[in-house]
Amino acid sequence: MTQELLLPNQLSIDDETLWRAAESRDTTMVGMFVIAVTSTGIYCRPGCPARMPKRENVRFFAGCAEAEAAGFRACLRCKPRERFEDNSTALVGQACEMLDEGDEPLRLGTISRRLGVSTARLQRMFRRTLGITPGEYAEARRLERLKGGLRSGRSVTESLYDAGYGSSSRLYESASDRLGMTPGAYRKGGRGMKIHYHTVDSDFGKLLVAGTARGVCAVHLADDDSELGIALRGEYPEAIIERDEGSLRHWVGEILEYLQGSRVRLDLPLDIQGTAFQFRVWRALQKIAYGATQTYGDIARAIGQPGAARAVGHACGTNPVPLIIPCHRVVGSNGKLGGYGLGLDRKRKLLAQEAQAAESTAAG
Numbered sequence: 001m002t003q004e005l006l007l008p009n010q011l012s013i014d015d016e017t018l019w020r021a022a023e024s025r026d027t028t029m030v031g032m033f034v035i036a037v038t039s040t041g042i043y044c045r046p047g048c049p050a051r052m053p054k055r056e057n058v059r060f061f062a063g064c065a066e067a068e069a070a071g072f073r074a075c076l077r078c079k080p081r082e083r084f085e086d087n088s089t090a091l092v093g094q095a096c097e098m099l100d101e102g103d104e105p106l107r108l109g110t111i112s113r114r115l116g117v118s119t120a121r122l123q124r125m126f127r128r129t130l131g132i133t134p135g136e137y138a139e140a141r142r143l144e145r146l147k148g149g150l151r152s153g154r155s156v157t158e159s160l161y162d163a164g165y166g167s168s169s170r171l172y173e174s175a176s177d178r179l180g181m182t183p184g185a186y187r188k189g190g191r192g193m194k195i196h197y198h199t200v201d202s203d204f205g206k207l208l209v210a211g212t213a214r215g216v217c218a219v220h221l222a223d224d225d226s227e228l229g230i231a232l233r234g235e236y237p238e239a240i241i242e243r244d245e246g247s248l249r250h251w252v253g254e255i256l257e258y259l260q261g262s263r264v265r266l267d268l269p270l271d272i273q274g275t276a277f278q279f280r281v282w283r284a285l286q287k288i289a290y291g292a293t294q295t296y297g298d299i300a301r302a303i304g305q306p307g308a309a310r311a312v313g314h315a316c317g318t319n320p321v322p323l324i325i326p327c328h329r330v331v332g333s334n335g336k337l338g339g340y341g342l343g344l345d346r347k348r349k350l351l352a353q354e355a356q357a358a359e360s361t362a363a364g
Contacts, residue, residue, distance in 0.1 A: 016333065017297050017309060018060045022046055034061050034080050036072045043067040048078035091115050092125050099138045108134050127304055136276040196244040198252050199228060202259045204346050208232060209252045210241075215269030216251055219321045221342045255323060261357050264290040266324045274318070277308075281315035288329040291358025293351065295333045309333075317341060329354075 022035050025047045036043040036059040043061065044050060061067040064074065064081045074081050098111045111134075112119045126134050195217065197210040202221070208228040210218040222228045232241060257263035274282065280303045287302075288294050294302075296309040296316075305311075316327040317339060328347045332338045340347035 015060055017307075019055060019058065020297075021306060022058070022060075023052060034064060034067050035059075036061055036067050036070065041072055042075050043072040043080060044075040045078050045080035048075060048080075050075065050077055091122070095122060095126070095134065096137065099134065100141060132276045132280065140276040193239040195232075195239050195241045196248055197232060197241060198244040198248040199225060200252055200256065202256060204259055204342075204349065207252070207255065207259070209248055209255060211244075211248055211251065212271045214271035216321055216324060217271045219255065219323050221322075221346060258323060261353050264354075264357070268324055270321060270324065272320050274315075277311065278315045278318060281312050282319060282325045285316070285319075285325050285327055285330065288326060289358075291354045293329050293331050296330055296338070297333055299330060313338065 018033060018035075034043045034045060035048070035053075037053045037057050038059060039053065039057045043064070059070070061070065061072075068074075094115060095111050098114065108119055108122065112122045115122065123133060126132065126137065132140075193212065195210050195212055197208055197218075199206055199208045201207070205221045205223050206225060206228055208218070208220040208222070209216060210232055218232060220228050220232065251268050254263060254266060254268065258266055281299060284299050284302045296312045297306070299312045300306050300308040303312075312330070316330055319325050319327045319341070322328065322340075322342055328340055328342075328350045330338065337344055337347055337351075
């Protein structure tokens with residue numbers, strides 16, 4: 001039975017993924033877990049130059065203390081305790097706590113001095129551990145606080161200062177692109193925002209494409225129109241939603257061509273919202289070749305966050321524009337399809353159609 005380990009960065013990761021990291025001697029995960037060998041009673045850090053043990057003799061622990069409590073002793077060759085105590089994960093965790101403190105986040109230079117590391121090194125540790133920069137982390141946290149305040153009914157002024165924005169102009173410059181509308185409109189459930197939609201029949205069911213003046217904001221497939229209507233209301237129940245009389249026709253046409261197998265890429269303007277992590281995942285999904293698949297672990301490694309396979313799965317599940325951002329091309333490490341918001345039957349059919357078209361193109 002597959003077990004899961006909670007790493008120091010609070011990400012849960014299964015032991016098969018840890019084994020692959022150990023087997024590949026992935027040194028980017030030093031300080032995140034240790035490898036204990038039951039046949040020798042010794043534990044090592046990832047990347048230890050000693051000969052790899054057999055899989056059945058290996059256990060994983062989140063840290064040296066846990067391994068030693070279970071009766072293992074530190075390897076004299078790779079000295080995991082020295083490496084673990086100097087790990088970047090703990091420092092990044094402390095930096096995140098500092099960035100979360102107070103109304104106005106501390107400057108990166110101040111945090112670096114408090115942690116006793118250079119600013120450049122802290123930047124590198126952030127990228128290796130979380131896959132984002134300290135600035136992106138701070139902005140994502142501000143945006144989360146802003147959205148929480150607005151959704152709870154607080155005024156825009158109260159919410160922006162509580163979230164850590166120094167002024168209303170700074171709020172509108174940095175937040176409205178992520179919200180897809182002004183913060184005031186978001187607070188009111190999208191009131192005043194105009195969304196147009198178009199529905200059409202396809203081989204995969206009823207297709208709905210919705211968009212704003214900025215780009216596509218929703219794509220849905222369902223068995224009937226009533227399901228599409230419920231799905232579209234989503235996060236913005238107060239938005240003005242009107243049937244499109246032609247402005248979306250070009251976008252709808254391209255998506256239909258894709259569903260028919262005559263188009264291999266959808267490059268449409270988007271108006272979607274997400275955290276910094278979600279956007280990193282979504283960009284990685286758009287790089288998966290037509291007719292190919294990758295695992296959740298593959299995507300996690302591609303964005304520089306190898307322990308975040310589960311978080312990648314969540315980002316796929318919150319993708320508001322499936323097909324355009326092809327989250328159906330992500331599968332489990334065991335080869336199973338995993339989840340899919342548009343239904344597993346549709347995911348299976350999409351993958352089969354893409355694989356067949358890609359094979360025909362290669363043969364031709």
